[in-house]
Amino acid sequence: MSRAPGRRAPRDLAALRKTVARLSLPGKAGAASGLVLERARKLLDIYLATAEAHGQSFEATAKALRAGVPALRIGGADLEAQATRPGSPVDSAACAAGCAFCCILNGEDGGVILEAEARGVHRALLPLAGAPDGRDWHPRACPALDPATRLCRIYAARPMICRTYLSTDAEACARIAEGVPAAGPGVLGAQGLYLAVQALARAALKGVTQVPTYSLAKVAAAALDGRSETEALTASRQAPRVLEDERARLGGAL
Template sequence: MAHVTKISRPSASRKTVRTDALLRIDIAALRARLTAARLPDLATRQADRARRLLLAWIGSAEADGQTAETILRALASGAAAAQIGAALRAQMAENPPPVVRDAACAPGCAFCCILTGEDGGTITGAEARALHAALAPLIGQPDGRAWHPMACPALDPATRTCRAYDARPAICRSYLSTDARACEVNAAGGSAAGAGVLGAHLDYLAVHALVRAALAGTVKVHSYALREVAAAALAGLDAKATLDSARHPTRMLDRAHAGLAAAASKAR
Protein backbone atom coordinates (compact mmCIF):
# COMPACT_ATOMS: atom_id res chain seq x y z
CA MET A 1 0.00 0.00 0.00
CA ALA A 2 1.37 3.41 -0.94
CA HIS A 3 1.84 5.97 1.73
CA VAL A 4 -1.10 8.19 2.59
CA THR A 5 -0.51 11.92 2.77
CA LYS A 6 -2.41 13.37 5.68
CA ILE A 7 -3.53 16.96 5.19
CA SER A 8 -5.13 18.96 7.97
CA ARG A 9 -8.60 20.12 7.04
CA PRO A 10 -9.16 23.86 6.61
CA SER A 11 -11.64 25.47 8.96
CA ALA A 12 -14.97 26.58 7.51
CA SER A 13 -14.01 30.25 7.76
CA ARG A 14 -10.70 29.79 5.88
CA LYS A 15 -12.56 27.91 3.16
CA THR A 16 -15.03 30.78 2.76
CA VAL A 17 -12.23 33.32 2.44
CA ARG A 18 -10.52 31.22 -0.23
CA THR A 19 -13.74 30.77 -2.21
CA ASP A 20 -14.48 34.50 -2.05
CA ALA A 21 -10.98 35.29 -3.26
CA LEU A 22 -11.54 33.03 -6.27
CA LEU A 23 -14.83 34.69 -7.11
CA ARG A 24 -13.34 38.18 -6.98
CA ILE A 25 -11.56 37.38 -10.26
CA ASP A 26 -13.47 38.35 -13.38
CA ILE A 27 -12.84 36.77 -16.76
CA ALA A 28 -10.59 39.60 -17.95
CA ALA A 29 -8.44 39.22 -14.82
CA LEU A 30 -8.44 35.45 -15.29
CA ARG A 31 -7.16 35.83 -18.86
CA ALA A 32 -4.44 38.22 -17.65
CA ARG A 33 -3.40 35.75 -14.92
CA LEU A 34 -3.24 32.89 -17.41
CA THR A 35 -1.19 34.97 -19.82
CA ALA A 36 1.30 35.83 -17.06
CA ALA A 37 1.44 32.35 -15.46
CA ARG A 38 4.65 30.35 -15.92
CA LEU A 39 5.51 26.65 -15.63
CA PRO A 40 9.26 26.58 -14.99
CA ASP A 41 9.46 22.76 -15.25
CA LEU A 42 8.00 22.69 -18.73
CA ALA A 43 9.35 23.77 -22.12
CA THR A 44 7.95 27.15 -23.19
CA ARG A 45 6.38 25.56 -26.25
CA GLN A 46 4.40 23.09 -24.12
CA ALA A 47 3.36 25.72 -21.58
CA ASP A 48 2.23 28.05 -24.38
CA ARG A 49 0.19 25.26 -25.93
CA ALA A 50 -1.54 24.69 -22.57
CA ARG A 51 -2.22 28.44 -22.36
CA ARG A 52 -3.80 28.50 -25.82
CA LEU A 53 -5.95 25.47 -24.98
CA LEU A 54 -7.15 27.10 -21.78
CA LEU A 55 -7.92 30.46 -23.34
CA ALA A 56 -9.87 28.71 -26.11
CA TRP A 57 -11.78 26.66 -23.50
CA ILE A 58 -12.69 29.84 -21.60
CA GLY A 59 -13.83 31.55 -24.81
CA SER A 60 -16.02 28.61 -25.67
CA ALA A 61 -17.45 28.39 -22.11
CA GLU A 62 -18.32 32.10 -22.28
CA ALA A 63 -19.93 31.65 -25.70
CA ASP A 64 -22.05 28.85 -24.15
CA GLY A 65 -23.32 31.37 -21.58
CA GLN A 66 -21.42 30.00 -18.58
CA THR A 67 -20.97 32.45 -15.72
CA ALA A 68 -17.58 33.55 -14.45
CA GLU A 69 -18.23 31.55 -11.26
CA THR A 70 -18.95 28.33 -13.16
CA ILE A 71 -15.85 28.82 -15.29
CA LEU A 72 -13.62 29.50 -12.29
CA ARG A 73 -14.93 26.50 -10.38
CA ALA A 74 -14.43 24.21 -13.39
CA LEU A 75 -10.86 25.42 -13.70
CA ALA A 76 -10.06 25.04 -10.00
CA SER A 77 -11.59 21.55 -9.71
CA GLY A 78 -9.81 20.24 -12.79
CA ALA A 79 -13.06 19.69 -14.69
CA ALA A 80 -11.75 22.04 -17.39
CA ALA A 81 -8.48 20.09 -17.73
CA ALA A 82 -10.43 16.83 -18.04
CA GLN A 83 -12.71 18.35 -20.71
CA ILE A 84 -9.75 19.66 -22.68
CA GLY A 85 -8.04 16.25 -22.51
CA ALA A 86 -11.27 14.54 -23.64
CA ALA A 87 -11.68 16.96 -26.56
CA LEU A 88 -8.11 16.28 -27.70
CA ARG A 89 -8.63 12.52 -27.53
CA ALA A 90 -11.88 12.85 -29.47
CA GLN A 91 -10.08 14.91 -32.11
CA MET A 92 -7.43 12.20 -32.39
CA ALA A 93 -10.08 9.49 -32.71
CA GLU A 94 -11.38 11.16 -35.88
CA ASN A 95 -8.08 10.50 -37.62
CA PRO A 96 -6.36 7.92 -35.41
CA PRO A 97 -2.58 7.49 -35.58
CA PRO A 98 -1.21 3.91 -35.89
CA VAL A 99 -0.73 3.58 -32.12
CA VAL A 100 -4.47 4.13 -31.62
CA ARG A 101 -5.56 2.15 -34.69
CA ASP A 102 -3.43 -0.85 -33.71
CA ALA A 103 -4.12 -0.77 -29.96
CA ALA A 104 -4.34 -4.23 -28.44
CA CYS A 105 -6.59 -3.04 -25.60
CA ALA A 106 -9.61 -5.20 -24.79
CA PRO A 107 -11.93 -5.83 -21.82
CA GLY A 108 -10.30 -8.12 -19.26
CA CYS A 109 -6.78 -7.12 -20.31
CA ALA A 110 -5.74 -5.27 -17.20
CA PHE A 111 -1.96 -5.20 -16.86
CA CYS A 112 -2.21 -1.40 -17.18
CA CYS A 113 -4.35 -1.40 -14.01
CA ILE A 114 -1.40 -2.78 -12.03
CA LEU A 115 -0.25 0.55 -10.64
CA THR A 116 3.50 0.33 -10.34
CA GLY A 117 4.13 4.09 -10.05
CA GLU A 118 4.43 5.73 -6.67
CA ASP A 119 0.74 6.55 -6.39
CA GLY A 120 -0.98 5.08 -9.41
CA GLY A 121 -1.30 8.31 -11.36
CA THR A 122 -2.15 11.98 -10.99
CA ILE A 123 -5.81 12.97 -11.16
CA THR A 124 -7.77 16.17 -10.56
CA GLY A 125 -10.29 16.94 -7.81
CA ALA A 126 -13.23 16.60 -10.20
CA GLU A 127 -11.97 13.17 -11.25
CA ALA A 128 -11.33 12.14 -7.64
CA ARG A 129 -14.90 13.07 -6.69
CA ALA A 130 -16.35 11.18 -9.67
CA LEU A 131 -14.26 8.10 -8.85
CA HIS A 132 -15.33 8.24 -5.22
CA ALA A 133 -19.00 8.46 -6.19
CA ALA A 134 -18.67 5.46 -8.53
CA LEU A 135 -16.85 3.28 -5.98
CA ALA A 136 -18.61 4.19 -2.72
CA PRO A 137 -21.53 1.80 -3.37
CA LEU A 138 -19.05 -1.09 -3.78
CA ILE A 139 -17.69 -1.10 -0.22
CA GLY A 140 -17.05 -4.60 1.04
CA GLN A 141 -16.76 -6.25 -2.36
CA PRO A 142 -13.50 -7.97 -3.40
CA ASP A 143 -11.32 -5.46 -5.24
CA GLY A 144 -8.45 -5.52 -7.72
CA ARG A 145 -5.90 -6.27 -5.02
CA ALA A 146 -7.40 -9.77 -4.71
CA TRP A 147 -5.99 -10.41 -8.22
CA HIS A 148 -2.66 -8.58 -7.91
CA PRO A 149 -1.31 -6.75 -4.84
CA MET A 150 -0.51 -3.62 -6.87
CA ALA A 151 -3.73 -3.59 -8.91
CA CYS A 152 -6.03 -0.60 -8.80
CA PRO A 153 -8.68 -1.17 -6.13
CA ALA A 154 -11.33 -0.14 -8.67
CA LEU A 155 -10.65 -3.26 -10.73
CA ASP A 156 -13.00 -6.24 -10.54
CA PRO A 157 -10.65 -9.14 -9.66
CA ALA A 158 -12.87 -11.75 -11.33
CA THR A 159 -13.49 -10.10 -14.71
CA ARG A 160 -10.47 -7.75 -14.59
CA THR A 161 -12.63 -4.92 -15.84
CA CYS A 162 -12.90 -1.45 -14.34
CA ARG A 163 -15.78 -1.07 -11.90
CA ALA A 164 -15.72 2.69 -12.36
CA TYR A 165 -15.41 2.67 -16.14
CA ASP A 166 -17.52 5.75 -16.86
CA ALA A 167 -15.76 7.67 -14.09
CA ARG A 168 -12.23 6.52 -14.85
CA PRO A 169 -9.81 9.45 -14.96
CA ALA A 170 -7.83 10.83 -17.89
CA ILE A 171 -4.76 8.71 -17.17
CA CYS A 172 -6.81 5.53 -17.71
CA ARG A 173 -8.41 6.92 -20.87
CA SER A 174 -5.03 7.96 -22.29
CA TYR A 175 -2.99 4.83 -21.63
CA LEU A 176 -2.89 2.28 -24.43
CA SER A 177 -0.64 -0.28 -26.02
CA THR A 178 -0.13 -2.09 -29.27
CA ASP A 179 1.19 -5.10 -27.36
CA ALA A 180 -0.46 -6.53 -24.24
CA ARG A 181 2.67 -8.58 -23.58
CA ALA A 182 4.64 -5.31 -23.24
CA CYS A 183 2.14 -4.19 -20.60
CA GLU A 184 2.59 -7.46 -18.73
CA VAL A 185 6.38 -7.05 -18.81
CA ASN A 186 6.15 -3.44 -17.64
CA ALA A 187 3.73 -4.34 -14.85
CA ALA A 188 6.42 -6.73 -13.59
CA GLY A 189 9.00 -3.92 -13.51
CA GLY A 190 10.32 -4.15 -17.10
CA SER A 191 10.55 -1.45 -19.73
CA ALA A 192 9.16 -2.97 -22.93
CA ALA A 193 8.27 -0.64 -25.81
CA GLY A 194 4.77 -0.33 -27.21
CA ALA A 195 2.79 1.00 -24.24
CA GLY A 196 2.32 4.56 -23.03
CA VAL A 197 0.05 7.57 -22.79
CA LEU A 198 -1.27 9.75 -25.59
CA GLY A 199 0.10 13.27 -25.99
CA ALA A 200 -3.30 14.59 -24.87
CA HIS A 201 -2.35 13.51 -21.37
CA LEU A 202 0.58 15.89 -21.20
CA ASP A 203 -1.75 18.70 -22.31
CA TYR A 204 -4.20 17.78 -19.55
CA LEU A 205 -1.48 17.86 -16.88
CA ALA A 206 0.05 21.08 -18.20
CA VAL A 207 -3.35 22.76 -18.36
CA HIS A 208 -4.10 21.83 -14.74
CA ALA A 209 -0.68 23.02 -13.59
CA LEU A 210 -1.10 26.30 -15.47
CA VAL A 211 -4.50 26.86 -13.83
CA ARG A 212 -2.85 26.30 -10.47
CA ALA A 213 -0.18 28.88 -11.26
CA ALA A 214 -2.76 31.38 -12.55
CA LEU A 215 -5.04 31.07 -9.51
CA ALA A 216 -2.23 31.24 -6.94
CA GLY A 217 -3.24 33.39 -3.99
CA THR A 218 -6.97 32.83 -4.52
CA VAL A 219 -7.76 29.14 -4.19
CA LYS A 220 -5.57 26.06 -3.93
CA VAL A 221 -5.71 23.90 -7.03
CA HIS A 222 -4.84 20.33 -6.07
CA SER A 223 -4.03 17.02 -7.65
CA TYR A 224 -4.69 13.60 -6.14
CA ALA A 225 -3.32 10.04 -6.16
CA LEU A 226 -5.53 7.66 -8.16
CA ARG A 227 -4.68 4.60 -6.08
CA GLU A 228 -5.37 6.36 -2.78
CA VAL A 229 -8.72 7.74 -3.96
CA ALA A 230 -9.90 4.28 -5.02
CA ALA A 231 -8.60 2.61 -1.85
CA ALA A 232 -10.11 5.22 0.48
CA ALA A 233 -13.50 5.18 -1.29
CA LEU A 234 -13.66 1.39 -1.00
CA ALA A 235 -12.58 1.55 2.64
CA GLY A 236 -15.72 3.59 3.33
CA LEU A 237 -14.28 7.11 3.73
CA ASP A 238 -16.66 9.85 2.66
CA ALA A 239 -15.75 12.10 -0.26
CA LYS A 240 -14.09 14.80 1.83
CA ALA A 241 -12.00 12.37 3.87
CA THR A 242 -11.06 10.49 0.68
CA LEU A 243 -9.81 13.67 -0.98
CA ASP A 244 -8.00 14.74 2.18
CA SER A 245 -6.19 11.41 2.39
CA ALA A 246 -5.30 11.27 -1.33
CA ARG A 247 -4.25 14.90 -1.87
CA HIS A 248 -0.83 15.30 -3.42
CA PRO A 249 1.94 17.49 -2.10
CA THR A 250 2.29 20.44 -4.51
CA ARG A 251 5.38 19.12 -6.26
CA MET A 252 3.63 15.97 -7.52
CA LEU A 253 1.72 17.71 -10.32
CA ASP A 254 4.92 19.40 -11.53
CA ARG A 255 6.78 16.11 -11.34
CA ALA A 256 4.03 14.39 -13.32
CA HIS A 257 4.01 16.85 -16.22
CA ALA A 258 7.78 17.34 -16.25
CA GLY A 259 8.37 13.55 -16.19
CA LEU A 260 5.90 12.94 -18.99
CA ALA A 261 7.36 15.77 -21.09
CA ALA A 262 10.87 14.34 -20.64
CA ALA A 263 9.72 10.85 -21.63
CA ALA A 264 7.90 12.25 -24.69
CA SER A 265 10.94 14.17 -25.89
CA LYS A 266 13.17 11.09 -25.41
CA ALA A 267 10.74 9.02 -27.48
CA ARG A 268 10.91 11.48 -30.43
Protein backbone atom coordinates in the same frame (compact mmCIF):
# COMPACT_ATOMS: atom_id res chain seq x y z
CA MET B 1 4.56 27.72 -9.38
CA SER B 2 6.47 30.66 -10.75
CA ARG B 3 4.91 34.07 -11.19
CA ALA B 4 6.05 37.59 -11.82
CA PRO B 5 7.36 39.17 -8.60
CA GLY B 6 4.64 41.06 -6.81
CA ARG B 7 1.82 39.78 -9.03
CA ARG B 8 -1.56 40.33 -7.44
CA ALA B 9 -3.96 37.42 -7.34
CA PRO B 10 -6.70 37.91 -9.99
CA ARG B 11 -10.16 38.84 -8.69
CA ASP B 12 -12.14 38.92 -11.94
CA LEU B 13 -12.17 37.07 -15.24
CA ALA B 14 -10.39 39.79 -17.19
CA ALA B 15 -7.50 39.72 -14.71
CA LEU B 16 -7.49 35.91 -14.73
CA ARG B 17 -7.15 35.89 -18.54
CA LYS B 18 -4.26 38.36 -18.38
CA THR B 19 -2.58 36.22 -15.74
CA VAL B 20 -2.90 33.08 -17.86
CA ALA B 21 -1.46 34.96 -20.86
CA ARG B 22 1.67 35.94 -18.93
CA LEU B 23 2.37 32.83 -16.84
CA SER B 24 5.46 30.72 -17.08
CA LEU B 25 5.64 27.30 -15.50
CA PRO B 26 8.55 25.64 -13.72
CA GLY B 27 10.66 22.92 -15.28
CA LYS B 28 12.65 22.55 -18.48
CA ALA B 29 10.51 23.55 -21.46
CA GLY B 30 11.69 21.35 -24.34
CA ALA B 31 10.37 22.26 -27.79
CA ALA B 32 7.55 19.69 -27.58
CA SER B 33 6.39 20.56 -24.07
CA GLY B 34 6.67 24.29 -24.91
CA LEU B 35 4.27 23.77 -27.83
CA VAL B 36 1.88 21.81 -25.61
CA LEU B 37 1.96 24.59 -23.04
CA GLU B 38 1.19 27.30 -25.62
CA ARG B 39 -1.68 25.23 -26.98
CA ALA B 40 -3.00 24.71 -23.45
CA ARG B 41 -2.76 28.46 -22.81
CA LYS B 42 -4.74 29.31 -25.98
CA LEU B 43 -7.45 26.73 -25.26
CA LEU B 44 -7.75 27.77 -21.62
CA ASP B 45 -8.13 31.39 -22.74
CA ILE B 46 -10.96 30.35 -25.08
CA TYR B 47 -12.63 28.61 -22.13
CA LEU B 48 -12.25 31.74 -19.97
CA ALA B 49 -13.44 34.06 -22.76
CA THR B 50 -16.55 31.91 -23.15
CA ALA B 51 -17.18 31.98 -19.40
CA GLU B 52 -16.80 35.77 -19.45
CA ALA B 53 -19.14 36.14 -22.45
CA HIS B 54 -21.79 34.09 -20.65
CA GLY B 55 -21.53 36.18 -17.50
CA GLN B 56 -20.14 33.33 -15.37
CA SER B 57 -18.82 34.67 -12.07
CA PHE B 58 -15.14 34.67 -11.18
CA GLU B 59 -15.88 32.46 -8.15
CA ALA B 60 -17.73 29.85 -10.23
CA THR B 61 -14.95 29.88 -12.83
CA ALA B 62 -12.25 29.47 -10.17
CA LYS B 63 -14.20 26.53 -8.71
CA ALA B 64 -14.43 24.90 -12.16
CA LEU B 65 -10.71 25.40 -12.75
CA ARG B 66 -9.86 23.93 -9.37
CA ALA B 67 -11.98 20.87 -10.13
CA GLY B 68 -10.35 20.41 -13.54
CA VAL B 69 -13.43 21.10 -15.69
CA PRO B 70 -11.58 22.94 -18.49
CA ALA B 71 -8.65 20.49 -18.36
CA LEU B 72 -11.08 17.59 -18.77
CA ARG B 73 -13.02 19.27 -21.59
CA ILE B 74 -9.92 20.33 -23.50
CA GLY B 75 -8.09 17.03 -22.91
CA GLY B 76 -11.22 15.00 -23.67
CA ALA B 77 -11.81 16.77 -27.00
CA ASP B 78 -8.15 16.30 -27.93
CA LEU B 79 -8.31 12.62 -27.02
CA GLU B 80 -11.34 12.07 -29.21
CA ALA B 81 -9.67 13.87 -32.12
CA GLN B 82 -6.45 11.90 -31.69
CA ALA B 83 -8.21 8.57 -31.31
CA THR B 84 -10.33 8.98 -34.46
CA ARG B 85 -7.59 10.41 -36.72
CA PRO B 86 -6.44 8.10 -39.56
CA GLY B 87 -3.21 6.35 -38.51
CA SER B 88 -3.91 6.98 -34.83
CA PRO B 89 -1.82 4.94 -32.33
CA VAL B 90 -5.19 3.58 -31.18
CA ASP B 91 -5.41 1.61 -34.47
CA SER B 92 -2.34 -0.48 -33.59
CA ALA B 93 -3.08 -0.92 -29.88
CA ALA B 94 -3.19 -4.43 -28.42
CA CYS B 95 -5.62 -3.32 -25.69
CA ALA B 96 -8.59 -5.59 -25.01
CA ALA B 97 -11.19 -6.16 -22.30
CA GLY B 98 -9.74 -8.13 -19.38
CA CYS B 99 -6.16 -7.13 -20.20
CA ALA B 100 -5.31 -5.17 -17.08
CA PHE B 101 -1.54 -5.01 -16.52
CA CYS B 102 -1.83 -1.25 -16.99
CA CYS B 103 -4.17 -1.17 -13.95
CA ILE B 104 -1.24 -2.22 -11.74
CA LEU B 105 -0.27 1.16 -10.34
CA ASN B 106 3.44 0.86 -9.64
CA GLY B 107 4.20 4.55 -9.32
CA GLU B 108 4.56 6.07 -5.86
CA ASP B 109 1.86 8.64 -6.69
CA GLY B 110 -0.85 6.00 -7.32
CA GLY B 111 -1.96 7.75 -10.51
CA VAL B 112 -2.54 11.51 -10.87
CA ILE B 113 -6.17 12.62 -11.19
CA LEU B 114 -8.04 15.90 -10.78
CA GLU B 115 -10.72 16.84 -8.27
CA ALA B 116 -13.71 16.25 -10.58
CA GLU B 117 -12.29 12.84 -11.47
CA ALA B 118 -11.62 11.98 -7.82
CA ARG B 119 -15.23 12.82 -6.94
CA GLY B 120 -16.45 10.74 -9.89
CA VAL B 121 -14.32 7.74 -8.89
CA HIS B 122 -15.57 7.97 -5.32
CA ARG B 123 -19.22 8.27 -6.40
CA ALA B 124 -18.94 5.27 -8.73
CA LEU B 125 -17.15 3.01 -6.23
CA LEU B 126 -18.91 3.79 -2.95
CA PRO B 127 -21.84 1.40 -3.70
CA LEU B 128 -19.25 -1.41 -4.09
CA ALA B 129 -17.70 -0.85 -0.63
CA GLY B 130 -16.66 -4.08 1.05
CA ALA B 131 -16.64 -6.19 -2.15
CA PRO B 132 -13.42 -7.89 -3.35
CA ASP B 133 -11.36 -5.45 -5.39
CA GLY B 134 -8.39 -5.29 -7.75
CA ARG B 135 -5.92 -5.83 -4.91
CA ASP B 136 -7.27 -9.37 -4.51
CA TRP B 137 -5.78 -10.08 -7.95
CA HIS B 138 -2.53 -8.12 -7.58
CA PRO B 139 -1.37 -6.18 -4.50
CA ARG B 140 -0.68 -3.01 -6.46
CA ALA B 141 -3.68 -3.17 -8.79
CA CYS B 142 -6.16 -0.33 -8.88
CA PRO B 143 -8.94 -1.08 -6.38
CA ALA B 144 -11.52 -0.16 -9.04
CA LEU B 145 -10.61 -3.30 -10.98
CA ASP B 146 -12.83 -6.40 -10.78
CA PRO B 147 -10.41 -9.10 -9.54
CA ALA B 148 -12.33 -11.93 -11.24
CA THR B 149 -12.96 -10.48 -14.70
CA ARG B 150 -10.14 -7.88 -14.64
CA LEU B 151 -12.57 -5.35 -16.07
CA CYS B 152 -12.74 -1.77 -14.84
CA ARG B 153 -15.82 -1.45 -12.64
CA ILE B 154 -16.02 2.32 -13.21
CA TYR B 155 -15.39 2.37 -16.95
CA ALA B 156 -17.58 5.44 -17.61
CA ALA B 157 -15.93 7.32 -14.72
CA ARG B 158 -12.34 6.21 -15.35
CA PRO B 159 -9.96 9.18 -15.38
CA MET B 160 -7.87 10.60 -18.21
CA ILE B 161 -4.78 8.72 -17.04
CA CYS B 162 -6.60 5.48 -17.92
CA ARG B 163 -8.20 6.75 -21.12
CA THR B 164 -4.90 7.89 -22.64
CA TYR B 165 -2.69 4.87 -21.85
CA LEU B 166 -2.32 2.19 -24.51
CA SER B 167 0.17 -0.32 -25.82
CA THR B 168 1.09 -2.23 -28.94
CA ASP B 169 2.21 -5.20 -26.83
CA ALA B 170 0.37 -6.65 -23.83
CA GLU B 171 3.42 -8.76 -22.91
CA ALA B 172 5.45 -5.56 -22.57
CA CYS B 173 2.78 -4.25 -20.18
CA ALA B 174 3.07 -7.45 -18.14
CA ARG B 175 6.84 -6.99 -17.87
CA ILE B 176 6.50 -3.33 -16.90
CA ALA B 177 3.95 -4.28 -14.23
CA GLU B 178 6.67 -6.40 -12.66
CA GLY B 179 9.20 -3.56 -12.84
CA VAL B 180 11.04 -4.73 -15.98
CA PRO B 181 11.45 -2.00 -18.64
CA ALA B 182 9.91 -2.82 -22.04
CA ALA B 183 8.90 -0.99 -25.22
CA GLY B 184 5.28 -0.86 -26.37
CA PRO B 185 3.15 1.19 -24.00
CA GLY B 186 2.69 4.93 -24.32
CA VAL B 187 0.45 7.81 -23.40
CA LEU B 188 -1.58 9.77 -25.94
CA GLY B 189 -0.72 13.45 -26.21
CA ALA B 190 -4.11 14.50 -24.84
CA GLN B 191 -2.85 13.61 -21.38
CA GLY B 192 -0.02 16.14 -21.59
CA LEU B 193 -2.44 18.83 -22.79
CA TYR B 194 -4.87 18.13 -19.93
CA LEU B 195 -2.06 18.32 -17.37
CA ALA B 196 -0.70 21.54 -18.91
CA VAL B 197 -4.15 23.18 -18.67
CA GLN B 198 -4.38 22.18 -15.01
CA ALA B 199 -0.85 23.42 -14.28
CA LEU B 200 -1.79 26.79 -15.81
CA ALA B 201 -5.02 26.87 -13.79
CA ARG B 202 -3.08 26.16 -10.61
CA ALA B 203 -0.49 28.86 -11.29
CA ALA B 204 -3.12 31.43 -12.31
CA LEU B 205 -5.17 30.83 -9.14
CA LYS B 206 -2.23 31.20 -6.78
CA GLY B 207 -3.47 33.40 -3.94
CA VAL B 208 -7.12 32.59 -4.78
CA THR B 209 -7.48 28.87 -4.13
CA GLN B 210 -5.34 25.76 -4.05
CA VAL B 211 -5.60 23.40 -7.03
CA PRO B 212 -4.65 19.92 -5.78
CA THR B 213 -4.26 16.63 -7.57
CA TYR B 214 -5.31 13.27 -6.10
CA SER B 215 -4.10 9.67 -6.09
CA LEU B 216 -6.40 7.38 -8.08
CA ALA B 217 -5.35 4.36 -6.00
CA LYS B 218 -6.01 6.12 -2.71
CA VAL B 219 -9.37 7.64 -3.57
CA ALA B 220 -10.56 4.28 -4.93
CA ALA B 221 -9.36 2.44 -1.80
CA ALA B 222 -11.03 4.99 0.48
CA ALA B 223 -14.35 4.67 -1.38
CA LEU B 224 -14.20 0.88 -1.10
CA ASP B 225 -13.51 1.24 2.62
CA GLY B 226 -16.83 3.10 2.80
CA ARG B 227 -15.23 6.45 3.64
CA SER B 228 -17.06 9.70 2.81
CA GLU B 229 -16.11 11.82 -0.18
CA THR B 230 -14.48 14.42 2.07
CA GLU B 231 -12.43 11.76 3.86
CA ALA B 232 -11.45 10.13 0.57
CA LEU B 233 -10.31 13.41 -0.98
CA THR B 234 -8.35 14.35 2.14
CA ALA B 235 -6.62 10.94 2.25
CA SER B 236 -5.75 10.98 -1.46
CA ARG B 237 -4.54 14.56 -1.89
CA GLN B 238 -1.06 14.68 -3.44
CA ALA B 239 1.92 16.93 -2.78
CA PRO B 240 2.03 19.93 -5.18
CA ARG B 241 5.18 18.69 -6.96
CA VAL B 242 3.39 15.56 -8.22
CA LEU B 243 1.65 17.45 -11.03
CA GLU B 244 4.92 18.91 -12.31
CA ASP B 245 6.67 15.54 -11.96
CA GLU B 246 3.93 13.96 -14.04
CA ARG B 247 4.20 16.64 -16.73
CA ALA B 248 7.97 16.12 -16.90
CA ARG B 249 7.54 12.33 -17.09
CA LEU B 250 5.23 12.67 -20.10
CA GLY B 251 7.85 14.36 -22.26
CA GLY B 252 7.58 11.57 -24.84
CA ALA B 253 3.80 11.29 -25.19
CA LEU B 254 2.48 9.67 -28.41
